[in-house]
Amino acid sequence: MEKIIITVVGKDTVGIIAKICTYLADVNINVLDISQTILKGYFNMVMIADREGSSVDFSKCQEDLEKLGETIGVQIKCQKEEIFEMMHRI
């Protein structure tokens, strides 16, 4: 597995999750877990996904998601999972 963490922050609107998931499906990235809240009208989401077998490399995926975020009006950040594992697990 090659886990990635996708973080989305921005003003809530229709179809944020749909658009992101459509992109992930197109490039063969499997979603493992989604946590999402709306805080004072702001959409916050953390998504864990597996990019093993994906048709695009990590930096392309990062770029695509960033651009997608711009079109939706939210900020999409994509990081490799290891930084969180290292920091929060002994």
Place this chain on the structure above:
Amino acid sequence: MIKYREVVETNEMIDRENLDVRTITIGISLLDCMTDDLDKLNDNIYNKITSVAAKLNETAETIGREFGIPIVNKRISVTPIGIVGSSACKCVDDYVEIAKTLDKAAEKVGADLIGGFSALVSKGMTSSDELLINSIPKALTNTTRVCSSVNLASTKTGINMDAVRLMGQTLLEIANLSSDRDSVDCMKLVIFCNAPDDNPFMAGAFHGVTEADAIINVGVSGPGVVKNALESVRGEDFETLCETIKKTAFKVTRVGQLVAKEASRMLDIPFGIVDLSLAPTPAIGDSVADILCEIGLEYAGAPGTTAALALLNDQVKKGGVMASSYVGGLSGAFIPVSEDQGMINAVEAGAITLEKLEAMTCVCSVGLDMIAIPGSTKATTIAGIIADEMALGMINQKTTAVRLIPVIGKDVGDTVEFGGLFGYAPIMKVNEFSCDDFVNREGRIPAPIHSFKN
């Protein structure tokens, strides 16, 4: 599986609390470059650095992007040039030529700074070490990325007072040569006692002769993260305070460990150490002095400061060593004045003096760092300050260092601007009573006794 709040916590540390990897430093041995032909030596040095560190910049950028953490500096440290140039260099200008080669090589690979224009003279100076020290002023003013250090004392050897006296004069010479730029080149020189061989931080980094051919050392930093964590335990007891610092230091150091391992894999260079220092920057919220205030002081420098700093430094180390099996370098809290807005505020409020800073260096990781003093300070007085700091390191078996900037044409009450990460500093008052007869004695202070610790 990683939880939502853990992702948010990590990203808040990065986005709001200035958590970053302060430096990835490649240590490169230049011992195999040595020859008695200066041109050949320069070629060898340039070729070795530019081949070993060719992918430094690209690697740092990739890692930064993949994990979403800023990697602020990419640096190189090399074998002390006092050794490397010993056979080829016959005069001061020969050493200056090597400094220019280092500068050129660092520029070629996109390294911010290159350290190792250094001499190890804790017991005695060879003639080439002395030549190197005499070349430091010209070397630093003729280059932009080269950093220099001189280790002139250790617990095992004592203090080389001839070198101390020479460094007092050298520092003033650098100050004079760069007087048109507020003597700024002085900040590229560090004078050490017990210098570590694997320090990734500048200006004192060099690649020790006990090290392998090439090595990756990483320095992490996160004063803002510690400060923020402590805000949530205001008024709680010391146990809670210490636990909070330890946990935070653990998290910060783990990031360094990850980055070091990844850099080592991508560059195919062995991983050396993680330096878990709390290194401040002038950015608001990125201050070690602010942590001291959060612990309960009005300003850094108030009574209790040394105790608070001792506590902080110790907990940072305790949390850090749990996070990485290979902790090294300087590892602890840095207390530079110009690079820390909280420290600058303390100086401006009259809360902290040079003498209090000296006391603080007994319990923190380095020493008198980035302190601007009047340009009219005598060379012997500077040497006296250096000797005091070296004595603290020698007796307490720790690394201590001095990085002073005598600013030509400025006096107490003036301010000097160093720019960028180096910040600005109010000129601090120096005790002007003479130590001439002490400093002018020749020879060295013997190594201390290792028993009867009182």
